[in-house]
Amino acid sequence: MKTSNLHSFFALLLAGFALTSCNQEGCTDSAASNYDSGADSDDGSCDYDVITPAEYVFTDANGNNTVNFDGQRQRLNMLSEMTTYLKSSNTPGTSVDATTLLAMYGNDGYTWNDDQQLGMTGSSKQLRSKTAGGDTYWTETFEGFMTGIADASAQTVEGETSGAAGVSGVVGSSTSSSQYLQSAQGQEWTQLIEKGLMGACFYYNISSVYLASGKMDVDNSTAVDAADDKFYTEMEHHWDEAYGYFTDATDYPTNGANRFWGKYADGREDLLNSASRLSAAFRTGRAAISQNRLAERDAQIEIINRELERCAAGTAIHYLNDALGNYADDALRNHELSEAKAFIMALQFGANTSVNTDAVNTLLGTLGEDYYTVTTAQITQVRDDLAALTGLTEFASNL
Amino acid sequence: MTFLNSEKRPTGSAMLPVGFFISTLCLVLVAAGCNPDSDAREVTFDRGPFLENTVQSVILPAYSDYSSQCQALRNASEQCTAGQIDEQDIVSLRGFLRLTYLSWQHAALFDFGPAADRVLYLTTNTYPTDTSEIVAEISNENWTPGLPATLNSIGLPAMDYLLNHASAGEIADLMNSEPARFAHFQRLIDFLAEESSAVLYAWEHDFKARFVSSTGTEEGSSIGMLLNAFNEVYEQGIRKQKLGLPNGIMTFSETPQPHLVEAPFSETWSVELMHEALIGCENLYFGDRMQGDSQQIGIDDYLKSLGDFEYGIGLHNEISGQLSTAKAAVLSMQDPLGQYVVENQSATYDVFAELQSLVVLWKVDMMSSLGVLITYQDNDND
Numbered sequence: 001m002k003t004s005n006l007h008s009f010f011a012l013l014l015a016g017f018a019l020t021s022c023n024q025e026g027c028t029d030s031a032a033s034n035y036d037s038g039a040d041s042d043d044g045s046c047d048y049d050v051i052t053p054a055e056y057v058f059t060d061a062n063g064n065n066t067v068n069f070d071g072q073r074q075r076l077n078m079l080s081e082m083t084t085y086l087k088s089s090n091t092p093g094t095s096v097d098a099t100t101l102l103a104m105y106g107n108d109g110y111t112w113n114d115d116q117q118l119g120m121t122g123s124s125k126q127l128r129s130k131t132a133g134g135d136t137y138w139t140e141t142f143e144g145f146m147t148g149i150a151d152a153s154a155q156t157v158e159g160e161t162s163g164a165a166g167v168s169g170v171v172g173s174s175t176s177s178s179q180y181l182q183s184a185q186g187q188e189w190t191q192l193i194e195k196g197l198m199g200a201c202f203y204y205n206i207s208s209v210y211l212a213s214g215k216m217d218v219d220n221s222t223a224v225d226a227a228d229d230k231f232y233t234e235m236e237h238h239w240d241e242a243y244g245y246f247t248d249a250t251d252y253p254t255n256g257a258n259r260f261w262g263k264y265a266d267g268r269e270d271l272l273n274s275a276s277r278l279s280a281a282f283r284t285g286r287a288a289i290s291q292n293r294l295a296e297r298d299a300q301i302e303i304i305n306r307e308l309e310r311c312a313a314g315t316a317i318h319y320l321n322d323a324l325g326n327y328a329d330d331a332l333r334n335h336e337l338s339e340a341k342a343f344i345m346a347l348q349f350g351a352n353t354s355v356n357t358d359a360v361n362t363l364l365g366t367l368g369e370d371y372y373t374v375t376t377a378q379i380t381q382v383r384d385d386l387a388a389l390t391g392l393t394e395f396a397s398n399l
Numbered sequence: 400m401t402f403l404n405s406e407k408r409p410t411g412s413a414m415l416p417v418g419f420f421i422s423t424l425c426l427v428l429v430a431a432g433c434n435p436d437s438d439a440r441e442v443t444f445d446r447g448p449f450l451e452n453t454v455q456s457v458i459l460p461a462y463s464d465y466s467s468q469c470q471a472l473r474n475a476s477e478q479c480t481a482g483q484i485d486e487q488d489i490v491s492l493r494g495f496l497r498l499t500y501l502s503w504q505h506a507a508l509f510d511f512g513p514a515a516d517r518v519l520y521l522t523t524n525t526y527p528t529d530t531s532e533i534v535a536e537i538s539n540e541n542w543t544p545g546l547p548a549t550l551n552s553i554g555l556p557a558m559d560y561l562l563n564h565a566s567a568g569e570i571a572d573l574m575n576s577e578p579a580r581f582a583h584f585q586r587l588i589d590f591l592a593e594e595s596s597a598v599l600y601a602w603e604h605d606f607k608a609r610f611v612s613s614t615g616t617e618e619g620s621s622i623g624m625l626l627n628a629f630n631e632v633y634e635q636g637i638r639k640q641k642l643g644l645p646n647g648i649m650t651f652s653e654t655p656q657p658h659l660v661e662a663p664f665s666e667t668w669s670v671e672l673m674h675e676a677l678i679g680c681e682n683l684y685f686g687d688r689m690q691g692d693s694q695q696i697g698i699d700d701y702l703k704s705l706g707d708f709e710y711g712i713g714l715h716n717e718i719s720g721q722l723s724t725a726k727a728a729v730l731s732m733q734d735p736l737g738q739y740v741v742e743n744q745s746a747t748y749d750v751f752a753e754l755q756s757l758v759v760l761w762k763v764d765m766m767s768s769l770g771v772l773i774t775y776q777d778n779d780n781d
Contacts, residue, residue, distance in 0.1 A: 165548060271618065324515055328521050328550045328551075376517050376545070380517075397512060397516070398618070
């Protein structure tokens with residue numbers, strides 16, 4: 001090797017050392033989204049993506065659990081118990097009692113089964129006060145459904161058991177073993193109450209209360225009461241309350257796909273990805289709050305509001321299509337139209353206003369009140385109008 | 400050192416070759432490890448032309464024929480002079496009704512999209528029909544066909560009753576002595592003619608483009624809707640309703656139910672209609688009306704594109720052979736089918752077995768070969 005070549009070799013070697021040891025500024029944290037592997041001096045520019053955990057589990061810096069939605073779980077369990085009680089009236093000769101239903105609704109003197117021992121009996125939690133913010137028009141509407149089903153179920157005890165066009169009572173399916181207590185017009189109170197409260201109570205509180213500015217423009221720096229194990233900030237807690245109205249399972253959709261919004265989002269997963277999008281948005285938004293990334297939080301609120309609306313509208317459309325499929329079967333058609341009505345009603349309670357109260361009333365007016373004399377043209381028009389309002393036209397005949 | 404500082408190090412890219420190599424290696428490993436069947440079931444079949452041909456050569460002709468036959472029957476009824484209907488008029492109307500019934504067997508297979516929106520399947524051919532309800536509705540001026548409560552007293556079965564429940568001369572006399580009876584017959588065919596042309600219109604003006612452009616196989620895709628509707632109509636509407644219920648094999652008591660046959664009052668159409676329904680299935684399967692003797696792209700070509708395997712060409716050969724067997728078996732029965740199922744119940748069980756074989760080939764084997772999910776509910780046991 002010639003000397004000159006040796007010189008070049010060492011010069012290159014030296015250059016190589018200099019390259020790795022010289023001062024270049026940038027983000028040096030490999031966990032950051034703008035990590036600069038060439039930088040060897042951190043300039044404070046590191047930017048981090050919100051890290052979304054696989055489950056809805058969040059802790060503070062000391063590892064304390066910060067998630068609590070016990071109040072929401074109580075209300076979900078109340079509606080589960082009430083629904084079970086309502087459905088008992090689908091057996092002819094079994095009545096449900098109006099006083100009992102009203103006591104359940106207002107959690108006023110009713111003794112719950114409370115399988116999970118949450119202290120529901122006598123607790124301050126109730127469905128009634130949380131129905132559309134306690135708006136009397138809506139609470140009276142639901143109380144009207146409750147007295148309606150109580151009266152009709154009492155008639156089946158007195159022997160007027162069979163429902164038909166113009167006669168309230170239990171209607172049996174001609175193609176399956178299903179039977180449902182329905183009004184003289186084929187409307188099913190149980191569905192109007194259960195799915196109706198999913199809208200007026202759960203959806204309303206998620207979208208129009210807890211994820212709205214009044215509950216989001218709050219403190220996010222200090223634990224509410226660490227001495228009382230409330231390690232969450234006020235903002236974190238409000239987010240958790242919204243989540244608890246969607247599902248009370250931290251590992252959704254592994255669990256929690258069995259009732260209410262968790263169930264119907266899961267049902268719309270194949271075509272609309274409702275469950276995965278909602279679950280991810282709730283987890284990402286909560287993580288963003290814990291990292292005080294409020295722009296990211298707001299982006300997730302937008303997703304949640306949009307996806308809940310698509311889920312509610314998609315589920316209504318799904319039931320309208322089912323009603324067409326079972327058009328000749330009075331029990332199933334009426335049952336499915338009652339579900340569709342309740343999900344359409346729910347749409348007015350969200351922060352997204354693609355289907356506002358006027359639009360809901362127009363859609364329900366098109367459907368008409370009597371499900372025994374509804375035409376296929378009415379059903380398809382409601383379906384197609386609703387799909388157009390919510391951007392679901394391409395799915396309208398498949399949902 | 401300044402020159403070193405000014406020399407930008409290509410951050411990241413220095414790592415690229417190794418990273419690229421590793422990720423490529425991973426991809427190869429994943430592909431080899433997780434998908435052993437991919438070479439065997441490589442689908443090169445282009446579903447776009449298949450859907451296009453199915454619409455042009457099968458679905459639209461089926462609806463067009465059916466709609467034309469409805470119109471022809473309607474025209475024939477309008478040629479009759481109310482109050483002066485004679486035996487020959489009734490014979491003529493019967494001939495048109497038979498052709499309408501036959502053409503319906505083809506259109507019945509596409510119970511999705513525009514047909515499902517109007518519940519065409521139920522409004523056209525719900526049977527057994529309720530004859531006392533038909534009679535009661537004759538004089539009802541506010542009668543609205545198509546509402547749920549009318550489904551078992553309208554459509555082809557109601558017209559089979561009104562035209563066929565007695566001799567042609569007796570029917571003519573009845574229609575003359577009770578003008579509302581003939582007027583009701585005209586209301587029935589008016590309704591069918593309007594419904595059939597509405598569905599044809601919807602296919603031609605909107606749904607066809609959507610149908611042809613959805614070329615996937617997922618739930619809600621065109622091929623998913625088409626094959627689910629086909630399988631459901633074949634399994635429930637043909638195998639079960641045309642034979643499995645009337646011959647008793649699908650009832651708890653296994654007692655023949657002669658009144659459950661299709662077009663029972665005709666006494667001569669039931670077997671022919673069942674056979675025609677199989678021809679409708681055959682047309683859809685082969686993508687034309689020539690049992691595969693053409694270049695039209697059908698489900699048969701889809702299966703053949705999967706190659707020389709038991710789920711490809713082998714399955715196609717089985718289906719093709721079983722279709723011929725089933726058609727011949729159906730033709731071995733004789734009308735009146737209601738009488739035949741009573742007198743030859745065990746022979747009809749053999750025919751049913753041939754129809755059942757096609758359920759297995761189509762619903763189980765074909766659907767899994769094509770990767771299309773069955774999404775309809777089987778109501779037999781719930």
